[in-house]
Amino acid sequence: MKVNDTFLRACRREPVDYTPVWLMRQAGRYMEEYMEIRRRYSFLEMCRTPEIACKVTLQPVERFELDAAIIFADILLPLEGMGIRLEFAKNEGPVILNPVREEKDVNSLRIIEPREDVPYLLEAIRLVKKELSGRIPLIGFSAAPFTLASYIIEGGGSKNYLHAKRLMYTESGLWCRLMESITSTLTTYVNAQIDAGADAIQIFDSWAGALSPQDYASYVQPHTTRLIENISGRVPVINFSTGTSAYIETISQCGGDVVGVDWRIRLDVAWERIDHHRAIQGNLDPTVLFATPEEIKRQVETILHMAGGRAGHIFNLGHGIIVGTPVDNVRALVDYVHELSSQRR
Amino acid sequence: MKVNDTFLRACRREPVDYTPVWLMRQAGRYMEEYMEIRRRYSFLEMCRTPEIACKVTLQPVERFELDAAIIFADILLPLEGMGIRLEFAKNEGPVILNPVREEKDVNSLRIIEPREDVPYLLEAIRLVKKELSGRIPLIGFSAAPFTLASYIIEGGGSKNYLHAKRLMYTESGLWCRLMESITSTLTTYVNAQIDAGADAIQIFDSWAGALSPQDYASYVQPHTTRLIENISGRVPVINFSTGTSAYIETISQCGGDVVGVDWRIRLDVAWERIDHHRAIQGNLDPTVLFATPEEIKRQVETILHMAGGRAGHIFNLGHGIIVGTPVDNVRALVDYVHELSSQRR
Numbered sequence: 001m002k003v004n005d006t007f008l009r010a011c012r013r014e015p016v017d018y019t020p021v022w023l024m025r026q027a028g029r030y031m032e033e034y035m036e037i038r039r040r041y042s043f044l045e046m047c048r049t050p051e052i053a054c055k056v057t058l059q060p061v062e063r064f065e066l067d068a069a070i071i072f073a074d075i076l077l078p079l080e081g082m083g084i085r086l087e088f089a090k091n092e093g094p095v096i097l098n099p100v101r102e103e104k105d106v107n108s109l110r111i112i113e114p115r116e117d118v119p120y121l122l123e124a125i126r127l128v129k130k131e132l133s134g135r136i137p138l139i140g141f142s143a144a145p146f147t148l149a150s151y152i153i154e155g156g157g158s159k160n161y162l163h164a165k166r167l168m169y170t171e172s173g174l175w176c177r178l179m180e181s182i183t184s185t186l187t188t189y190v191n192a193q194i195d196a197g198a199d200a201i202q203i204f205d206s207w208a209g210a211l212s213p214q215d216y217a218s219y220v221q222p223h224t225t226r227l228i229e230n231i232s233g234r235v236p237v238i239n240f241s242t243g244t245s246a247y248i249e250t251i252s253q254c255g256g257d258v259v260g261v262d263w264r265i266r267l268d269v270a271w272e273r274i275d276h277h278r279a280i281q282g283n284l285d286p287t288v289l290f291a292t293p294e295e296i297k298r299q300v301e302t303i304l305h306m307a308g309g310r311a312g313h314i315f316n317l318g319h320g321i322i323v324g325t326p327v328d329n330v331r332a333l334v335d336y337v338h339e340l341s342s343q344r345r
Numbered sequence: 346m347k348v349n350d351t352f353l354r355a356c357r358r359e360p361v362d363y364t365p366v367w368l369m370r371q372a373g374r375y376m377e378e379y380m381e382i383r384r385r386y387s388f389l390e391m392c393r394t395p396e397i398a399c400k401v402t403l404q405p406v407e408r409f410e411l412d413a414a415i416i417f418a419d420i421l422l423p424l425e426g427m428g429i430r431l432e433f434a435k436n437e438g439p440v441i442l443n444p445v446r447e448e449k450d451v452n453s454l455r456i457i458e459p460r461e462d463v464p465y466l467l468e469a470i471r472l473v474k475k476e477l478s479g480r481i482p483l484i485g486f487s488a489a490p491f492t493l494a495s496y497i498i499e500g501g502g503s504k505n506y507l508h509a510k511r512l513m514y515t516e517s518g519l520w521c522r523l524m525e526s527i528t529s530t531l532t533t534y535v536n537a538q539i540d541a542g543a544d545a546i547q548i549f550d551s552w553a554g555a556l557s558p559q560d561y562a563s564y565v566q567p568h569t570t571r572l573i574e575n576i577s578g579r580v581p582v583i584n585f586s587t588g589t590s591a592y593i594e595t596i597s598q599c600g601g602d603v604v605g606v607d608w609r610i611r612l613d614v615a616w617e618r619i620d621h622h623r624a625i626q627g628n629l630d631p632t633v634l635f636a637t638p639e640e641i642k643r644q645v646e647t648i649l650h651m652a653g654g655r656a657g658h659i660f661n662l663g664h665g666i667i668v669g670t671p672v673d674n675v676r677a678l679v680d681y682v683h684e685l686s687s688q689r690r
Contacts, residue, residue, distance in 0.1 A: 160632055160667055169636035209588075212608040212630050212663075214647060243554075245591030246610035263557040265591035285557050287505055291514035302559060318557075322505055 004136045007068040011200060011236035011257050013279050013312035019304060019341035020067035021334055022139070025320030026060040027072045031327060033059050043088050047073055053124035057138075058131060063327070064334045068137050068200070071128060071193070073121055075143035075204055076151060078189045081117025082182075083110050084152055092156075099155035101163060106177055111184045114192030122196040129197040140198030142190050144205035144241070145182045145223040146216075153178075161210045168219050179223040187230040194234050201231060202238040202260065205251075209243015213250060221254055228255035238281055242319055248273050263318030268306035279312035284333070286317045289325045293332045300336045309344050349481045352413040356545060356581035356602050358624050358657035364649060364686035365412035366679055367484070370665030371405040372417045376672060378404050388433050392418055398469035402483075403476060408672070409679045413482050413545070416470055416538070420488035420549055421496060423534045426462025427526075428455050429497055437501075444500035446508060451522055456529045459537030467541040474542040485543030487535050489550035489586070490527045490568040491561075498523075506555045513564050524568040532575040539579050546576060547583040547605065550596075554588015558595060566599055573600035583626055587664055593618050608663030613651035616658075624657035629678070631662045634670045638677045645681045654689050 007020040028034060034056060037046065046052045056072040076094055079086045085097040100106060114122060128138050143151070150164040151157075158164070168175045190201050205224065208216060228237055232255060239256025245265035252259045252274040259278055261270045263285040271280045288299050300315075307313040315337045321330070352365040373379055379401060382391065391397045401417040421439055424431045430442040445451060459467060473483050488496070495509040496502075503509070513520045535546050550569065553561060573582055577600060584601025590610035597604045597619040604623055606615045608630040616625045633644050645660075652658040660682045666675070 162632055162635055162667070162669075165630075165632040166635050169633065169640045209609065212628075213611050213614075214644075215630070243588065243609060246593070246614070248591070264554065264588060266558050269558075269591070283557075285510075285560070287507055287510040288514065290507055290511050295514045299559075322507070324507075 003134050004067060007314060008137050008199060008236060010312055010314050011238070011279055013277075015311050017342060017345065018338050019307070019313055019315050021315035021337040022066050022068040022070065023060075023317055023321055023330065023333075024070075026064075026066065026070065027056045028321055029323045030321055030325040030330070031059055031063070043074070047077060048120045050120050050123035050127050053120070054127035054131060057124070057128050060330075061132075061136065064331050065338060066136065066334060068139050069128060069132060070139040070141065070202070071121070071125055071198065073124070073141070075141070075148065075206075077118055077121060078112050078142070078148070078185050079152065081110065081112030081114075082152075082185055083108055094151065094156055096152060096155040099163070100152045100178065101167070103174055106174055106181065109178070109181045111181065112189060114189055118189070118192070122192055125193060125196040125198055137199035138197065139200045139202055139238075140190065140193030140196075141202040141204060142186050142193075144203045144208065145179050145186060145227060146211070146220045147205050147207045148182050148186065149178055150207050150210070161207065165210075165215075168215070172219070175219060179220075183223045183227050183230075186227050190227075190231045191234075194231070198235065200236045200238065202240055203228065203256070205239075205241035205244070208241040208251075213247035216244070216247065217250055221250065224254040240281070245270065252278060258312075258314060260316065261318065266306060267303055268308065271307070271310075276310065276312075279314065280307075281314040281316050283316070283318040286319055286322050286325070289317075289321070289329045289333060291329075293329065296329060296333055297336050297340070300333065301340055304337070304341050304344060315341075348479050349412060352659060353482050353544060353581060355657055355659050356583070356624055358622075360656050362687060362690065363683050364652070364658055364660050366660035366682040367411050367413040367415065368405075368662055368666055368675070368678075369415075371409075371411065371415065372401045373666055374668045375666055375670040375675070376404055376408070388419070392422060393465045395465050395468035395472050398465070399472035399476060402469070402473050406477075406481065409676050410683060411481065411679060413484050414473060414477060415484040415486065415547070416466070416473060416543065418466055418469070418486070420486070420493065420551075422463055422466060423457050423487070423493070423530050424497065426455065426457030426459075427497075427530055428453055439496065439501055441497060441500040444508070445497045445523065446512070448519055451519055451526065454523070454526045456526065457534060459534055463534070463537070467537055470538060470541040470543055482544035483542065484545045484547055484583075485535065485538030485541075486547040486549060487531050487538075489548045489553065490524050490531060490572060491556070491565045492550050492552045493527050493531065494523055495552050495555070506552065510555075510560075513560070517564070520564060524565075528568045528572050528575075531572050535572075535576045536579075539576070543580065545581045545583065547585055548573065548601070550584075550586035550589070553586040553596070558592035561589070561592065562595055566595065569599040585626065590615065597623060603657075603659060605661065606663065611651060612648055613653065616652070616655070621655065621657075624659065625652075626659040626661050628661070628663040631664050631667050631670070634662075634666070634674045634678060636674075638674065641674060641678055642681050642685070645678065646685055649682070649686050649689060660686075
């Protein structure tokens with residue numbers, strides 16, 4: 001069997017024959033075979049049943065020539081073990097029944113024990129690894145501390161992150177303790193994924209874009225830095241955030257072998273500001289997948305041109321695949337990335 | 346009566362005794378006196394009744410030592426004259442009954458005639474000017490072409506701007522014609538506000554942050570540039586957008602005496618990238634107004650420090666005031682800006 005390690009080589013900025021590509025939320029509702037399963041199980045049931053999580057993880061890998069799989073899971077899976085009660089309300093996304101707002105809530109948070117609290121996730125990783133048997137690498141992931149903190153403080157999604165920011169501004173000692181507790185949980189959560197076989201880790205700071213650079217530096221950066229330090233050196237780490245392009249230098253100072261960027265910045269500008277001694281991942285606008293194949297090709301070409309054939313570029317969207325994305329366009333994208341990047345070499 | 350032209354002087358980068366301040370959405374639901382009126386009239390009724398719009402415009406000016414008033418209006422007011430049917434659904438924001446999606450929709454758009462289509466807005470401006478009688482300047486405003494285009498294509502607010510971007514990518518000729526039509530409407534809309542007495546204009550590109558820098562440059566920049574050119578030279582123009590900090594140089598190339606920035610970028614970094622020969626407006630995170638007076642003071646100090654005492658800084662939030670903001674904190678903010686900036690001089 002052919003072993004494709006292009007993705008891992010690119011993470012380490014080693015020479016590759018073509019630009020590797022995977023897509024955030026590549027296993028998801030845009031695929032009919034996913035929806036067939038989704039209609040029979042709730043989202044959390046799918047995450048908590050290793051055979052289903054494994055199957056869904058492999059669906060996009062079977063459909064497209066992707067250079068990495070990413071475990072089917074959710075950034076909120078550690079919450080239950082922390083003592084937070086989570087539900088996925090129908091069509092409403094995650095709802096937290098006991099949001100963390102006060103000192104007593106922070107005091108009662110537990111540091112999770114992954115083998116007891118998320119055994120299904122570790123088993124799913126082992127199953128996928130076995131199925132893949134080295135064909136392509138498997139990515140594990142977690143939220144960054146700020147994103148997880150804002151979820152559990154707000155109690156779900158949020159427009160302005162008022163509760164989270166109010167805690168940050170008015171009780172900075174308590175905020176710090178909360179972030180430390182979350183960071184400890186995420187450290188053990190991610191390391192357990194690596195123990196189970198994850199070949200790389202992506203840290204998602206999906207909501208960091210709500211912050212000013214000053215607040216990010218004061219209230220968030222030390223904790224994200226500690227998380228990445230705690231998990232580094234074992235497998236490549238991708239440090240991904242959105243809405244933070246204006247202070248991407250600060251983001252990249254938190255660490256990570258690869259910095260993942262959204263589409264609100266030119267890839268060449270981003271890479272220069274991050275530093276060419278780090279790998280970069282990105283950064284097609286996910287809505288481009290609703291355009292014609294010609295437009296997709298043109299935009300892939302633009303991004304590859306900005307990457308300049310330099311070692312250490314992993315192609316991805318700037319955020320997750322949007323529901324309704326045509327499957328044929330996803331295939332076209334993956335194939336264009338491979339085809340056009342090999343031609344450039 | 347004292348004439349306070351600090352805001353206008355700062356727009357022109359002339360020396361001032363203190364940093365002027367006004368706040369986006371300063372007339373709004375966080376004020377009890379606003380809510381008293383709002384309970385009796387719909388939002389559109391308030392906009393369309395000059396006496397009410399005038400009254401509401403002046404409410405924050407009477408409460409706080411603001412250096413400018415901004416006319417109470419909405420960026421969607423030009424739509425009716427363009428032939429678009431708009432409703433404000435209860436608690437749901439604007440809903441457009443006939444969204445623009447196809448060639449025939451674009452063809453049927455009219456260029457508005459402000460004296461016929463928005464006479465109430467022009468009358469409100471005249472009333473406010475009379476009431477203010479030169480005490481402080483009055484700002485008029487409009488959406489930027491992209492923001493208005495996405496509203497009328499999506500038919501309301503949107504998460505991914507799929508319809509707008511699909512049109513942009515797949516029918517770029519039609520997109521261009523739509524943007525040209527909107528730009529013509531906005532030109533006449535803004536010029537009529539200046540004729541009626543507006544002392545400055547702010548252009549809001551509130552949704553530009555949905556775009557990649559490449560798409561902004563190709564599909565949006567020429568139109569925003571034309572709008573600003575069409576209205577420049579008469580009164581100061583503030584070019585405001587959010588989520589665009591990573592390519593603020595491109596934004597500022599569209600023109601404007603002042604560039605308004607959100608809080609996702611350091612003010613000193615933004616000003617250097619915009620160029621110190623332009624004025625800058627911003628950029629406190631609106632959620633800071635939910636913190637303690639001490640934290641508000643600390644963050645005001647930080648922003649004033651980054652402005653470096655240079656001529657041409659107008660203090661503002663990075664986005665509109667959030668519903669629920671404590672009125673006392675708004676007053677504290679305005680007073681801190683004045684007090685701390687005079688001390689620095």
